[in-house]
Amino acid sequence: xxxxxxxxxxxxxxxxxxxxxxxxxxxxxxxxxxxxxxxxxxxxxxxxxxxxxxxxxxxxxxxxxxxxxxxxxxxxxxxxxxxxxxxxxxxxxxxxxxxxxxxxxxxxxxxxxxxxxxxxxxxxxxxxxxxxxxxxxxxxxxxxxxxxxxxxxxxxxxxxxxxxxxxxxxxxxxxxxxxxxxxxxxxxxxxxxxxxxxxxxxxxxxxxxxxxxxxxxxxxxxxxxxxxxxxxxxxxxxxxxxxxxxxxxxxxxxxxxxxxxxxxxxxxxxx
Amino acid sequence: xxxxxxxxxxxxxxxxxxxxxxxxxxxxxxxxxxxxxxxxxxxxxxxxxxxxxxxxxxxxxxxxxxxxxxxxxxxxxxxxxxxxxxxxxxxxxxxxxxxxxxxxxxxxxxxxxxxxxxxxxxxxxxxxxxxxxxxxxxxxxxxxxxxxxxxxxxxxxxxxxxxxxxxxxxxxxxxxxxxxxxxxxxxxxxxxxxxxxxxxxxxxxxxxxxxxxxxxxxxxxxxxxxxxxxxxxxxxxxxxxxxxxxxxxxxxxxxxxxxxxxxxxxxxxxxxxxxxxxxxxxxxxxxxxxxxxxxxxxxxxxxxxx
Numbered sequence: 001x002x003x004x005x006x007x008x009x010x011x012x013x014x015x016x017x018x019x020x021x022x023x024x025x026x027x028x029x030x031x032x033x034x035x036x037x038x039x040x041x042x043x044x045x046x047x048x049x050x051x052x053x054x055x056x057x058x059x060x061x062x063x064x065x066x067x068x069x070x071x072x073x074x075x076x077x078x079x080x081x082x083x084x085x086x087x088x089x090x091x092x093x094x095x096x097x098x099x100x101x102x103x104x105x106x107x108x109x110x111x112x113x114x115x116x117x118x119x120x121x122x123x124x125x126x127x128x129x130x131x132x133x134x135x136x137x138x139x140x141x142x143x144x145x146x147x148x149x150x151x152x153x154x155x156x157x158x159x160x161x162x163x164x165x166x167x168x169x170x171x172x173x174x175x176x177x178x179x180x181x182x183x184x185x186x187x188x189x190x191x192x193x194x195x196x197x198x199x200x201x202x203x204x205x206x207x208x209x210x211x212x213x214x215x216x217x218x219x220x221x222x223x224x225x226x227x228x229x230x231x232x233x234x235x236x237x238x239x240x241x242x243x244x245x246x247x248x249x250x251x252x253x254x255x256x257x258x259x260x261x262x263x264x265x266x267x268x269x270x271x
Numbered sequence: 272x273x274x275x276x277x278x279x280x281x282x283x284x285x286x287x288x289x290x291x292x293x294x295x296x297x298x299x300x301x302x303x304x305x306x307x308x309x310x311x312x313x314x315x316x317x318x319x320x321x322x323x324x325x326x327x328x329x330x331x332x333x334x335x336x337x338x339x340x341x342x343x344x345x346x347x348x349x350x351x352x353x354x355x356x357x358x359x360x361x362x363x364x365x366x367x368x369x370x371x372x373x374x375x376x377x378x379x380x381x382x383x384x385x386x387x388x389x390x391x392x393x394x395x396x397x398x399x400x401x402x403x404x405x406x407x408x409x410x411x412x413x414x415x416x417x418x419x420x421x422x423x424x425x426x427x428x429x430x431x432x433x434x435x436x437x438x439x440x441x442x443x444x445x446x447x448x449x450x451x452x453x454x455x456x457x458x459x460x461x462x463x464x465x466x467x468x469x470x471x472x473x474x475x476x477x478x479x480x481x482x483x484x485x486x487x488x489x490x491x492x493x494x495x496x497x498x499x500x501x502x503x504x505x506x507x508x509x510x511x512x513x514x515x516x517x518x519x520x521x522x523x524x525x526x527x528x529x530x531x532x533x534x535x536x537x538x539x540x541x542x543x544x545x546x547x548x549x550x551x552x553x554x555x556x557x558x559x560x561x562x563x564x565x566x567x568x569x570x571x572x573x574x575x576x577x
Contacts, residue, residue: 048489048519094544229329233541239326250346
């Protein structure tokens with residue numbers, strides 16, 4: 001695994017994915033690699049505003065000639081993300097990465113994985129899907145969002161799923177695209193039909209992750225959840241992003257996670 | 272021009288005046304790949320209690336204008352785990368280590384010191400009597416000069432190592448508190464800890480932090496910290512001071528030295544940039560070179576008041 005470093009990067013591409021979400025691809029001349037589920041702490045502003053970096057899951061890493069491209073997907077929610085959205089190609093920023101622990105991408109004997117993303121939880125799941133597709137490993141990909149407009153990058157997700165003969169399942173809370181209802185319900189229906197998965201890998205809002213943890217417990221399905229706790233430092237020293245484990249310990253999500261085995265989390269996650 | 276960066280806090284000599292502050296650098300090794308502890312003047316451990324503490328419920332931190340408010344609640348692994356897991360490597364790296372000591376009662380401070388006295392490689396103790404985020408101990412000592420003098424005296428009797436007391440900016444009379452710590456036998460004073468603060472979620476009509484009140488840190492408090500360092504330095508010019516509060520740049524460090532500090536601690540800046548202390552050392556050296564300062568100690572207390 002590549003060591004974390006504070007990289008000076010330049011914006012290569014910035015494009016809108018939805019009215020509130022955008023893609024930002026940065027370029028570094030340094031060698032870089034990451035495991036899906038790992039994240040970056042991005043210095044979004046100049047000077048003291050905003051003071052702290054923002055944690056963003058890595059959505060992809062690609063070589064481009066002499067440089068490495070690192071892709072992030074961001075939802076505009078506050079000062080940091082809106083500053084990031086206004087950056088033009090060529091703008092410089094600092095990015096501390098790769099951080100945290102990613103998903104387990106191997107499956108025994110070609111068993112199938114269930115990849116589940118909700119809303120802006122897509123980046124690590126799409127990254128995992130494209131890695132698995134490149135390796136020829138089978139998976140089904142479940143993408144959920146509140147509305148059709150908030151389903152991000154569906155064409156790329158479809159291409160990744162198709163590469164290994166997997167199913168792409170879309171679900172929206174309002175039924176405006178794909179199956180109506182929560183994406184976890186769409187997964188439950190597949191399990192009801194007898195489809196079997198070695199493991200579920202998921203990222204999304206906490207209610208979705210709790211629903212998945214509950215489903216995993218009820219169906220004895222192994223699950224890894226990428227949690228989205230707000231982080232101060234991203235490197236385990238501010239202790240602002242702690243998560244309660246089943247053994248009662250409070251551990252920094254940035255360092256022990258952000259990907260956790262669902263069964264390691266405190267019972268309230270799957271209650 | 273070459274600049275001498277060596278300084279001293281009382282009898283403790285430091286290769287440079289920039290330390291990592293307690294609670295922002297883990298146990299000294301957490302960020303060693305990005306900021307080697309042996310390159311800093313010193314590293315101050317996370318506040319250690321006799322036994323592990325779980326800390327406060329979430330949310331624990333919130334960003335504010337040029338600052339952040341925290342209510343971590345002194346979550347730590349306990350002094351025993353620190354001595355067994357972190358100290359050996361810190362020793363082998365020859366890092367200068369100050370242990371930040373916390374207790375819910377006087378006996379607990381003594382317990383932490385007694386455990387550390389069995390170890391080599393601890394350069395100083397910093398008594399945490401100013402954490403705003405725990406209900407018992409700590410802050411009660413920091414706000415009551417008589418209690419603080421008694422606590423400091425008991426800790427003083429327990430060790431011959433340098434003893435620093437980290438003062439609260441929230442105490443009703445800072446100079447009286449500083450005098451009490453010195454009367455109790457403190458070798459140096461660290462000032463200041465975080466400023467009691469409140470962030471409100473207007474839509475929810477509730478405090479943002481689970482603890483309600485927290486401690487404000489970062490550049491927002493720098494002018495307050497500078498004023499306090501200056502006031503204590505003026506009142507107690509012989510007492511070595513360690514300045515802390517919003518140090519982001521080498522120039523900030525120079526300002527604290529001018530106000531009377533012999534060294535500075537970098538805290539919140541590490542959250543935004545783990546290698547900030549290394550940058551600040553380099554910037555301080557440049558500042559000195561650019562201003563004809565051959566020895567960084569020339570800056571200490573050099574503020575010309577008018």
